[in-house]
Amino acid sequence: MDPLWYQDAVIYQLHVRSFFDANDDGYGDFEGLRQKLPYLEALGVDTLWLMPFFQSPLRDDGYDIADYYRILPVHGSLEDFRRFLDEARGRGMRVIVELVLNHTSSDHPWFQEARRPGSPMRDFYVWSDTPEKYQGVRVIFQDFEPSNWTYDPVAGAYYWHRFYHHQPDLNWDNPEVERAMHQVMFFWADLGVDGFRLDAIPYLYEREGTSCENLPETIAAVKRLRKALDERYGPGKVLLAEANMWPEETLPYFGEGDGVHMAYNFPLMPRIFLALRREDRGPIEAMLRETEGIPETAQWALFLRNHDELTLEKVTEEEREFLWEVYAPDPRFRLNLGIRRRLMPLLGGDRRRYELLHALLFTLKGSPVLYYGDEIGMGDNPFLGDRNGVRTPMQWSADRNAGFSRAPYHRLYLPPVSEGPYSYQFVNVEAQGENPHSLLNFVRRFLVLRRQHARVFGRGGLRLLPVANRRILAYLREYGEERVLVVANLSRYTQAFDLPLEGEVSLVPVELFSQSPFPPVEGRYRLSLGPHGFALFALRPREEVERLHLPDWAEEAPQRVPAVPLAGGVEGLFIDTLAEEGARAAFLQALAGALRERSWLALKPKEVELLDALRLQKDPPLYLTLLRLEDAQGEAQEVFLPIAFRPEGEGPGLFAGVRGGGGHFFELSQDPGFYSLLLRRLAQGFEGRSLRAHYRGRHRGPVPEGLELLHPGLAAGEGVWLQVGLVQDGGLERTESLLPRLGLPWALGAQGGLYWERGERRRVLALSGALPPGRPQEAFALAEGLALEGLLRLRGHAPDGGARGLLAEALRELEALARLLGVRLALLHRALREAEGEGVGVPLLNRGLGAFLALEGEVYLLALGRGERGSPLKDLARLAYDLERALYLAAEREEGLEAWVDPAADFLEEALLQAYRETSQEGWPEEGFPEAMRLLAERQRWREERPSRLRVLERWQART
Known part of the structure; x- marks a missing residue:
């Protein structure tokens, strides 16, 4: 079973008493509900929320419970409930029942016992000798109750109630109350129900000087409830919170994924009606933003109407007055702080608005909740008192009693709507089932569509x-x-x-x-x-x-790369004042697709935004661009990227063409020619001006005929190196300012660069410097070559008890490199502490071995990470990761080497860590190294889909 099933659910709310009467006594029952399951299945709902069906005097529609373990006899027996539950499960439906934690009926044996002076049950409820406690706490049912305290003459004291006076609040400060309510939950969960609606959950605890709502103790109790449910049943059973609160008060009920699974989106519901009447999306957008940020495993429950009034508690006074004026101008339709109307009458019978609201209900983020009868546009009877007007019998047909019951009319629990346009003679399931254009069939079609796209709408x-x-x-x-x-x-x-x-x-x-x-x-x-x-x-x-399909606009043959509809020159893509918006959007979309394949990026961009551009070369056009990338999760990153437009359609970095021919676009991160061109321009002394900034650059030193690309962003030639900050993370700024101050002979400081300047803001786009004589090599390429040589020496040997001696001999050059890196990293940390002070943060070497350059047996440091100070664990893990991946890449080239990779990796990591410890002479949490490796391997695997990265990840997942 999918433990997150509730994120895709379509919930149908019903009262057993209102749905269908199978034994003709005037009350709906579980047998009647069981008989109507085929209707609900055909409707397209997959979860049933049952309003209270427990033993009750029914003074509050069953929310005044007199026995949590008994079913009200008019609803049937426990065996009837089991039969219904089994059939619902057989049809793929889940069932959510009420868990009324805040209060009981005053008829409950607990309360009757608690009234007696000296009773051990006294502490199950909240008592006071005076009604002066908890002053200022609002009265929720203002139309019915003058106070939250009621005097009981038998007890000789006042008892506390947040709702009706016949619903005394339980005392959650008494641990026995919490244990008792956990047992109630276990009883129904053992029978097989799939979840619990937590009624009136914000009011469990009382504290003087507070609103007695959403107290930290209440949140903690909810988390204990969740923990008890998970420990007993595992994932799959759900808690759904009824917390009619402002967004910031509702969000804590989710916790960090350890609170409720779901909560009703009360803040959004009235704003949907507000936006509809104002014809302005602002109220909806505002609440969607306010209700963001719930845990990934949590879900909102969306609804338009339910069994209560359309609550206007959590709107501003101005919003409430407006909604009353436009939706309930007749005071008879107002109740407490809400409107007691069903959905269709609330909308004035307007079908278009009805369909529009259901389109929002089924497509906004959350699981939709349908109230029984709304699928056929049932009406209400506001003259029945309290909220009974929206709880009338389900209208099945134009037959007697709306097809709900064969009982005499006067024995029905409530009369069906029988007057006006919503009379059951006109509005019923039977008639609408036969009409393909009915509301019922509209809802059915929409729910089929939603089920086809359940994941995108639900999750x-x-x-x-x-x-x-x-x-x-x-x-x-x-x-x-x-x-x-x-x-x-x-x-x-x-x-x-x-x-x-x-x-x-x-x-x-x-x-x-x-x-x-x-x-x-x-x-x-x-x-x-x-x-x-x-x-x-x-x-x-x-x-x-x-x-x-073959639509009439599909005339062009598919191209090998995306096509940009460019009408003018390429400057229309880069210069805002000349921009062709459609062409630029297509261009950036094509670029985003190409950059998703670039391993030097730590994110996979979904969108690309052009921040700035400067033309470096006129013919053929070559632009230096600053881009903002954003992935599907909203994480953003800025990059500096050269982009060229050329007539030919071959070469590294090709990512788009011009519709109809005429040229192709290339990103030049992997083009050695660009690095040589940039170095020459810097050596001439470069100055340029874009619409937004100045570009200034210089290079003092040799300019060789050409540069060799060591990896994207790093090129070198005879006596010179050039780094281009493809990823603008601040690393080059730190490299330029800090490396010369460290006094380390193997740390090569910059002697030139390219800079972006706007007012006081400055970015380093590239750095250049001098190299000793010799042919440079990237340190990772060196490690990969040494790994292949070493593993080849081990081919034909078995990694048995004598493996360590074989490893030491075969991998001596690579071991020496690992030890050298450990020593250099320890010295680097020491020098940085002296220069910057203590601190931990992101790795110093977030480029790993790519931060080092090897030359004539020496290893030089060229780059630091961004501004935060690094931690030993992260930096050591980054170097160890690259050493290990070099082994896996070497093993991919030749057969018979795979068995030696793990022992070799252990050997090299031990050498690296030992060299660091001996040089640093400072303790660090070595036991955290495996977890640091696993986390790093997960990030690197996400960055690039390569077998070597997968194998490193699998190795450290097994180790941890």
Whole structure:
């Protein structure tokens, strides 16, 4: 079973008493509910939330429980419940029941016993000799209760209640109360229910001088409840919190993934109605932002209406007054701080608004909750008192008693709606089932669609699109490679608008209901929607759509690389004042696709933003660009990247062409020619000006005929090295300022560079310096070569008891390199402590062996990491990782070497750590090294899909 099933769930809320009466006594029962399971299955819901069905005097619709372990006789027996549960499970449905933790009925034996003076049950409830305690705590049911205290003449004391006076609050400061409620939960979970709705959860504890809501003790109790549930049953059973609070008060109930699994999104619900009436998406967007940040395993429960009033507790006074005025101008429809109306009457019977709200309910982030009868647009009866007007019998047919029961009308628990446009003669399941255009069939079709895209709607991210037209709400739902665009018109008039889809260039919107392809995205995308209209589009690659459709716009043959629709010169891609927006969006999208394959990047960009550009060469055009990259998780990184436009279509870094021919685009991180050109321009003394900044550069030293590319970002030639800061993480700034101050002869300070300057802001884009004579080599390439030589010496031998001696002989050069690196790292840490002071942070050597250059038997340090000071564990793990990966890469080249990789890796890591310890002479938590290696290996595996990285990760996963 998927332990996160609730993230994809579609929940149907019902009262057993209201749904279907199988024994004709006027009350719905479990046997009736069991008989109607085929209807619910066909509707498309997969989770049932049952309102209270326990023994109760029914003064608060069953939330006043008199016995947690007994079923109210009118609902049936425990055996009836088991039969219903078994059939629901057989149909793939899960069941959530109520867990009323805050209070009981005053008829509960616990309370009756607690009333007696001196009773051991006294401490199960909250008592006081005076009603003066907890002054200032709000009264929730203002229309019915004058105070939170009620005097009991038998007890001779006041008891505390946050709701009705017949619902005394339990005393959660008494550990016996908590144990008793855990036992209630275990009883129903043992029977097989899948989750619990935690009713009125914010009010468990009371403390003087507080609001007695959302206290830290309450949050801790919820976490203990979760822990008890997980320990007894493992993952899969769910806690759903009813916490009608402001967002910042609701979020703590999730904890760090150790609180409730779900909570109702009370802050969002009234703002949906507010946005609809104001015809402005602002209230929805504001609450979506306020309710972000829940744990990855948590989920919101979304709803439009339920069994209570449309609560307006957690809105501002101005918002409440507006909502009352537009949705409940008749005071009879107002209750407490809300509106007691069902969904369809609340909307004035407007089908378009009904469909629009359901489109939001089914596509916003969260699991939707449907209230029984809303799928057919049932009405209400506000004259029944309290909230009974929205709890009338389910309307199955135009037959007697709406097909709910064959009992005499006067014996029904409540009368069905029988007058006006919502009468059961007009609004019922039977009639709507036969009408393909009914509300019922609309909801069924939508839930089929949602089930087809369950992961993206249930677990995907949500990205709001900044449409200029405020009447339009548009957002992207994204999960893995799947993207769904949702567009909604909150206005009662037709609207035209442009969608900012520059990041989705070349994708084809396919309308989900009809599966009809629309023209492909080429930048900003123009659409129009009718009054209260909505549309859902899957954004799919053009090639995938063209395999299934032949639309009239599919005229061009697929190209080997993405095509940019460039009408003018290439300056239209780089210079803002000359920009061709559509072409630039396509260009950046193609660049993002190429950069996702670059191993020197620590993230896989989903979007690329051009921050600045400067032309370095006119013919053929070559631009220096500063880019902002953002991945699917929202992590961002800035890079400095040279980009060229050339007529030919071959070469390293090719990533796009021009539609219709005429040239190709290359990113030059792997082009040695660019590094040579840049060095020559720096040697001439370089100055340039973009729209945003000055570029200044110099190089004092030799300029060889050409440079050899050692790895992306590092090139060297006879007597010179050049680093280009492809990743703008501050590492080059620190390298330039700090390395010369360390006084280490093997640390090569910079003597020139390229700089970006805007006011007082300055970035180092490249550094250059001098090298001793000889042919330079990257330290990682050296390690890989030594690893291959050493492993070849071991081929034919078995790694048995004498392996250590064989390793010492075969890997002596590589062992010497490992020991040298350990010594150099210890000296580096010591020098940095003297220069900067103590501190730990990200690694100093986040480039690993790529920070070192080997030359004529010596190893030189060229680069430091970004500004935070590094920790020994992280730096040692980074060097050990590269040494180990060099062994795996060597083993991939020749057969028969694999068995020696693990022993060789252990041998080299021991040499590295020992050399560091002996030189440093300072203790460090060596036991944390395996975990540091595992974490590093996980990050590196995510960066680049290579067998060697996978094998290092598997090795350290096994070790930890």
